Amino acid sequence: MKKSLILVVTTLAFSSFASASDDLIVPSAAIDVEANFQAIDTNLDGVISLTEAENQEKLLAAFPDLDLDKTGDLNEEEFKKFVMVQK
Ligand SMILES: [Ca+2]
Numbered sequence: 001m002k003k004s005l006i007l008v009v010t011t012l013a014f015s016s017f018a019s020a021s022d023d024l025i026v027p028s029a030a031i032d033v034e035a036n037f038q039a040i041d042t043n044l045d046g047v048i049s050l051t052e053a054e055n056q057e058k059l060l061a062a063f064p065d066l067d068l069d070k071t072g073d074l075n076e077e078e079f080k081k082f083v084m085v086q087k
């Protein structure tokens, strides 16, 4: 049991080191935004509609506040504000 815990900790330490060096090229927050946005934007039209946000409880609650230009959907810029607040 102890040995496997050490292995997990070592693996985590190594992977956080690996992502830290990735930060030099692309900020990890930017990757998070893009990856999350693409995961939620299931019809790939470049915006998150209310329907697509339905399964995302927190996003759905924040949706009216995030939709600053009142288009009824969230573009990547509007979604970025949501991701930043979650950090
Ligand atoms: Ca969409």
Ligand SMILES: [Ca+2]
Pocket (backbone or CB within 6 Å): 066, 067, 068, 069, 070, 071, 072, 073, 074, 075, 078
């Ligand atoms: Ca909008």
